[in-house]
Amino acid sequence: MELPRLIENIFELRLSYLSITYDQFKVFEYSGKTAPNQSVILEDGNFHSRMDFYKDQDISHNDKKNIKDLILAFQKGSSLDCLSEMFNCTELLYSVLKHDPIDKIIYNMIEGLLKPGNFQKAGVFFLNESLMKLKGAMYGSKSDEISVDNFNFRRISIPLYKRDHFTDVIFFEKIDTVNVDIFESRRLLEYFDGDVACCGIYSSRGPVGAILAQSDNYNSHRMNHLTLYGKICSVALELSKTLKRLEFAVQDIDYFKNNLYASDNFAQIGRLAATVAHELKNPLVAIGGFSKRLERIVEEPKAQTYLGIIYSEVERLEKIVSDILSYSREMDLNKERHSLPDIIFELTQLLDHQLRLNGVEVKVEIPDDMKIYVDAKRMKQVLLNLFNNSLDAMQEGGILKIKAYEDGSAGIVEISDTGGGIPDEIMKRVYEPFYTTKDKGTGLGLPLCKRIIFSHGGDIKLLNRDGGVHVTIKLPN
Numbered sequence: 001m002e003l004p005r006l007i008e009n010i011f012e013l014r015l016s017y018l019s020i021t022y023d024q025f026k027v028f029e030y031s032g033k034t035a036p037n038q039s040v041i042l043e044d045g046n047f048h049s050r051m052d053f054y055k056d057q058d059i060s061h062n063d064k065k066n067i068k069d070l071i072l073a074f075q076k077g078s079s080l081d082c083l084s085e086m087f088n089c090t091e092l093l094y095s096v097l098k099h100d101p102i103d104k105i106i107y108n109m110i111e112g113l114l115k116p117g118n119f120q121k122a123g124v125f126f127l128n129e130s131l132m133k134l135k136g137a138m139y140g141s142k143s144d145e146i147s148v149d150n151f152n153f154r155r156i157s158i159p160l161y162k163r164d165h166f167t168d169v170i171f172f173e174k175i176d177t178v179n180v181d182i183f184e185s186r187r188l189l190e191y192f193d194g195d196v197a198c199c200g201i202y203s204s205r206g207p208v209g210a211i212l213a214q215s216d217n218y219n220s221h222r223m224n225h226l227t228l229y230g231k232i233c234s235v236a237l238e239l240s241k242t243l244k245r246l247e248f249a250v251q252d253i254d255y256f257k258n259n260l261y262a263s264d265n266f267a268q269i270g271r272l273a274a275t276v277a278h279e280l281k282n283p284l285v286a287i288g289g290f291s292k293r294l295e296r297i298v299e300e301p302k303a304q305t306y307l308g309i310i311y312s313e314v315e316r317l318e319k320i321v322s323d324i325l326s327y328s329r330e331m332d333l334n335k336e337r338h339s340l341p342d343i344i345f346e347l348t349q350l351l352d353h354q355l356r357l358n359g360v361e362v363k364v365e366i367p368d369d370m371k372i373y374v375d376a377k378r379m380k381q382v383l384l385n386l387f388n389n390s391l392d393a394m395q396e397g398g399i400l401k402i403k404a405y406e407d408g409s410a411g412i413v414e415i416s417d418t419g420g421g422i423p424d425e426i427m428k429r430v431y432e433p434f435y436t437t438k439d440k441g442t443g444l445g446l447p448l449c450k451r452i453i454f455s456h457g458g459d460i461k462l463l464n465r466d467g468g469v470h471v472t473i474k475l476p477n
Contacts, residue, residue, distance in 0.1 A: 004030045007070065011063055013055040020071060021048040042068040046116070092229075093294075093306040096236040099243060103138070105236045107148060109229050110140035118225060119213040121192060123153060124201075124233070126209040127160075134158040134210055139191055149191075156187045166198060170207050175199040175227050177218050197223060199230040203238050231294050235310065238287045246317070288314040331455045333375040340370045340404055340413070347383055351391065359397035360390075366404040372411045372475055374456055382449045386415050386471055389445065392438070393419025393469070406477070410458075413473040421464035430462060 004015050016036035020028035024046075036052035038059060043049075049071055053059075092112060095105050106124050113122040121141045125134035136156035140148045160167055166178045177195045180188055197218050201209035211230055215222055291310045341364075348355070348362055355362060372379070390400050398418040405412055422430065426437060431450050436443035446462075453460045458475040 003028070003071065004032070007051075007067060010070070011055075011059070011067060013053045013059070015051070015053050017050070017052040019050050022046055040064055040067075042071065044068060044072065047072060090302045090306065092232050093310075096232065096239060097306050097309060099240070102236065102240055106138050106233065107140075109233055110138060110148065113211075113213055113226070113229060114140055114142040118222060119197075119215045121196075121214040123191060123212045124209065125156075125158065125212070126201075127207060128157075131157075132160045134160065137209070141191075153191065156185060156191070158183045158185055158188065169198055170200040170210055173200060173202065175223055175230075197226050199226050201230055201237065202234045203241070208237060209233075228294075235287060235291060235294065239310070242287060242317070331378075331451065333378065333455055335373055335375050335456070337371045337373050338376045338379075340372050340411070341366050341368055343376065343380060343383070344402055347380060347387060350384070351387055354391055355400075358391055358394055360394050361399050363399060363401045364403075366402065367406075370404055370406065370411070372413075373477055374475060375452075378452045378455075382452050382473070383413075383415075385445045385449050390415070390417035390419055390469065393417060398468070407474075409477050411475045411477055413475070414470065415473075416465065416470040417468040418466070419468050421468055422462070427462065427464070 004018055007013070007018070008015055014034040015030065015032045016034045017032065018028070018030040019026060034054050037054050039050070039052045040059065041048075041050055042064065049068070051067070092105065092108055095108055110122050110124065113119050119142075121139070123139040124137045126137050127133075128135050134157065136153040138148060138150055139153040160170075164182055165176070166182055168174065169176050169178065175197070177197050179195055180192045192212060192214050194214075195218070196212045196214045198210055198212050200207045201211065211226060211233070213222075213226055287310070291307050291314065294307055344364060344366060348364075387400065390398075394400070394417055401414075401416045403414040403416075430446050432443070433447045434443040450460055453473060453475070456475055458473060460474075461472045463470055
């Protein structure tokens with residue numbers, strides 16, 4: 001039986017509202033239709049509950065105590081502790097998403113590890129690859145209150161010269177307990193004693209650190225908890241490094257664009273962009289991989305949402321990297337004769353959901369037997385980019401018209417929309433690489449389209465017509 005019905009039946013009342021908060025997180029809420037005439041607050045340590053209800057007689061002190069005991073017993077069966085931990089992990093994921101400093105994320109992670117029922121001590125170490133040592137980064141312990149030590153703990157180092165059980169745990173992505181004597185570090189004994197749980201922190205290149213945590217026992221629940229925090233820390237580190245690289249890359253590209261574009265020396269930007277994109281590719285794959293692995297562990301909906309955002313941002317960055325690489329590389333074409341109606345049908349089917357969502361009507365005027373001599377993959381890339389630009393301009397509905405015909409030795413493809421057109425000052429710069437007016441654009445969409453069409457020996461023109469943008473593509477047959 002559900003908790004509200006149980007309370008109503010046992011204590012002969014009608015609930016209007018019931019909320020249960022555990023460790024500052026609301027874990028249960030119920031609203032009924034009955035107008036209340038009484039209200040009680042029930043508290044016990046981390047537990048807090050408010051209950052509004054209707055009852056003919058005043059509720060007795062004994063009934064209040066019994067209701068509190070019933071709620072506690074009922075919710076313990078629903079794993080309040082697990083819910084609290086899920087909320088902690090959700091908040092930690094959110095701090096990663098906000099690009100909080102690494103020190104703050106590590107501090108929050110240690111606080112989570114030291115929550116009641118988890119660990120009594122926890123320390124984070126980072127790997128110095130040149131010295132093959134783990135260096136202390138941050139340590140926390142819990143007695144009455146959580147205390148964090150940065151300064152002294154950073155003097156600790158753990159050598160990794162020889163293979164032992166601890167190095168196996170770190171380098172082979174395991175989680176286990178080890179005795180601190182194995183580290184041969186006197187300073188470490190000031191912080192930990194006996195057996196400690198350990199797990200690694202990883203990047204796309206391998207281990208970059210470790211977490212040590214101590215408790216009175218190491219059940220599967222606590223070890224899984226440590227694993228989860230280790231993976232979140234891995235995502236945070238990798239994301240932070242990648243965003244910093246991206247920030248530097250944007251600064252470098254802006255510098256070269258401003259200083260070299262005017263002098264027709266744009267090839268240097270292409271080489272720089274290709275190098276930057278290559279450097280970003282592996283970390284993005286790692287972040288995406290860690291996010292997917294976390295999705296299999298975390299079940300709390302809010303955490304799943306944050307992981308979904310992280311993964312979608314990774315996909316967006318991967319798209320940026322792909323555009324930069326496509327623009328900067330030599331373009332090898334595999335041209336064959338392809339059915340233009342088939343290509344258009346495939347792309348409109350691909351965009352069907354977005355077209356319906358935006359309320360855009362598609363009108364196609366293409367001869368059924370019309371073929372074009374193109375690299376199909378590259379041509380689809382051009383058309384998809386143009387269709388997406390039109391969809392962006394027609395958020396509130398409109399018409400996307402696709403017309404094609406043959407004109408002598410050339411095939412003509414015309415794409416027009418009713419999205420309001422492009423202002424003249426922007427139209428002058430639409431083919432300028434890295435110029436964009438979109439919040440999440442790369443500024444390479446139309447320049448890449450132009451480069452692909454020119455590589456086919458064709459031409460592309462944009463102009464404003466009839467309340468929208470009109471694109472004409474000319475391709476030799």
